[in-house]
Amino acid sequence: MPRKLAALASVLSAGALLLTGCANPSTGSAEDDPSKPVTLKFWHGWSEESEVKAIDASIARFEKLHPNIKVKATGNVTDATVNQALRAGGNDAPDVVSSFTTNNVGQYCSSGMWVDLNPFMKKTGLDKAKVFPKTLLDYTSYEGDQCALPLLADAYGMYYNKDAFAEVGIKRPPRTMSELRRDAVKLTKRTKSGGYQRVGFMPNFRLYQNSPDRLFAQWGPSYFGKDGKARLAKEKAAKEFYATTRELIRSQGGYGPLETFRTSFGDEMSSQNAFLTGKLAMHMDGEWRGLFMKGAKFKWGTAPLPVPDDRPETYGRGYLTGTVVGIAHSSTHQNAAWELVKFLTADTDQVVAFANAIHNVPSTKAALTSPKLDSDPTFRAFLDIAQNRYSTALPPSINGGQYVTSQQDFSYGVEAGKVHDLDAGLRKLDDEIDADNLQAQN
Structure with missing residues (x-):
């Protein structure tokens, strides 16, 4: 809302x-x-x-x-x-x-x-x-x-366009990240001029509710160690998450074209919302979105977001x-x-x-x-x-949401292709979060 x-x-x-x-x-x-x-x-x-x-x-x-x-x-x-x-x-x-x-x-x-x-x-x-x-x-x-x-x-989950799914022969929402990538490609529809008529699933972190921590929750990451220090660089989940979003972007045309299409979307809370107008076939959002879907001109449904391929037992989880x-x-x-x-x-x-x-x-x-x-x-x-027992929320921190903001800024650079060494970038992000926490304690 x-x-x-x-x-x-x-x-x-x-x-x-x-x-x-x-x-x-x-x-x-x-x-x-x-x-x-x-x-x-x-x-x-x-x-x-x-x-x-x-x-x-x-x-x-x-x-x-x-x-x-x-x-x-x-x-x-x-x-x-x-x-x-x-x-x-x-x-x-x-x-x-x-x-x-x-x-x-x-x-x-x-x-x-x-x-x-x-x-x-x-x-x-x-x-x-x-x-x-x-x-x-x-x-x-x-x-x-x-x-x-x-x-x-x-709770965050997936909204999906049932008519679009039927159009390309997809019978159910994706449950794993590889299925998400496969279905997103099938559902993406181009215009004659090479632009987009519809994108299967847009992972761009500036889109509506797409703050990176929300999709990242599907991996169940640990942001901090027992010592209170940031540990994203040590998280295998962090590398898998960014690799997945990069591949989603690449397979649907690349960051530049997708970002250009995103900037054409209407306001999130208006009748011109990109999912409501059929520009997105799948979309991450919260439970309140259903209140805004009464004017939809297509059949739609909801489901949990997909999970990593090697953790199928966690399907049903989400960000809380x-x-x-x-x-x-x-x-x-x-x-x-x-x-x-x-x-x-x-x-x-x-x-x-x-x-x-x-x-x-x-x-x-x-x-x-x-x-x-x-x-x-x-x-x-x-x-x-x-x-769902696997659903997670962000851990509390003495500096409030500053570490989330730091991760957002870092993620914008990753999706735009500006972070060439992910390991080094994550180490730098950890250092930034730790410095902010130390300052908050003093």
Whole structure:
């Protein structure tokens, strides 16, 4: 959804704010009585009319269960704005905060600006391991500090044009990378002038949601070693990933022609989206894309992304991310704030209702299997991806999403043919990530 793009755009500015002047956030209190009348301030990033309507409905359900707690919600708030307010503290700061940027959880936890929720869960008997999938717990914690909880999730998979598949005699979506390359070539259709009418699968990293870390997840890579140091140069998966994307590009005409075609695409969230208009036969995207496909003039389906040829047992996996929510360290109403966080994240009926309303993946084990969940089979594919034991999320880091940005910049050079020595390039990338992490610690 549009919020995904806003989240990506705010990563660097949010990270910069977290890394400067935030070591001693304003201290709040967890001594309040949650049964007493109180008004909580809840800041979130949702801005689309349907999304705001859904979050307001969630708050109304909470207030009905907790008539003594009123919630004043403020939407369309960026991470940068939240971080400024939490550093300043005081009466104007929020009590409950959410973020679309899971990459920043390491900073939220290590800076102390979001409180550790483990004591609240212990006090109220919430067993996080029983409630939430492990991967979602991993991206909401840092070094044992559970400073956030998942508030719906996003899973990445493949959208494919069934009519285009039938046209060239392909009977099912590709399951391995070699099948993806073979099918992409078959599905690519040229114009008489030599341009493209349709591309089978465009791996270009600047395309819509094609951030390199998302396709890279199909290899299940380890970004950091046990010592905390970046280890992409030591990852066989990294070399295989870049070799695969290079071959996908080469076999469909080369980077230059594909990039020229990409620049002709309409806006991702518009009716001119390249998959919706038939310019892409296969496309990586999240579960929310289904909401935008109602006007499609062709039959389409969803499936997991392919996996490396030597790991067929991992088929069904995908990249996971999502919204996170926590309690501001400066809040003087932390027990009441926990009641809201607990309701939004762990109440099964609430999680299902919210997931159905904004077409996101539920973030609890019970909600993922609820019979009340949207039964649309194209949505169900993403539920399966979210529950697949091989699915992965990005590891938290003290410097937030900076290492992801470094990998993106490196990947742009690889796909454009500017990185001639991949091993040396990956070693340099590791050094850059380690230097950024060291700076964040000082």
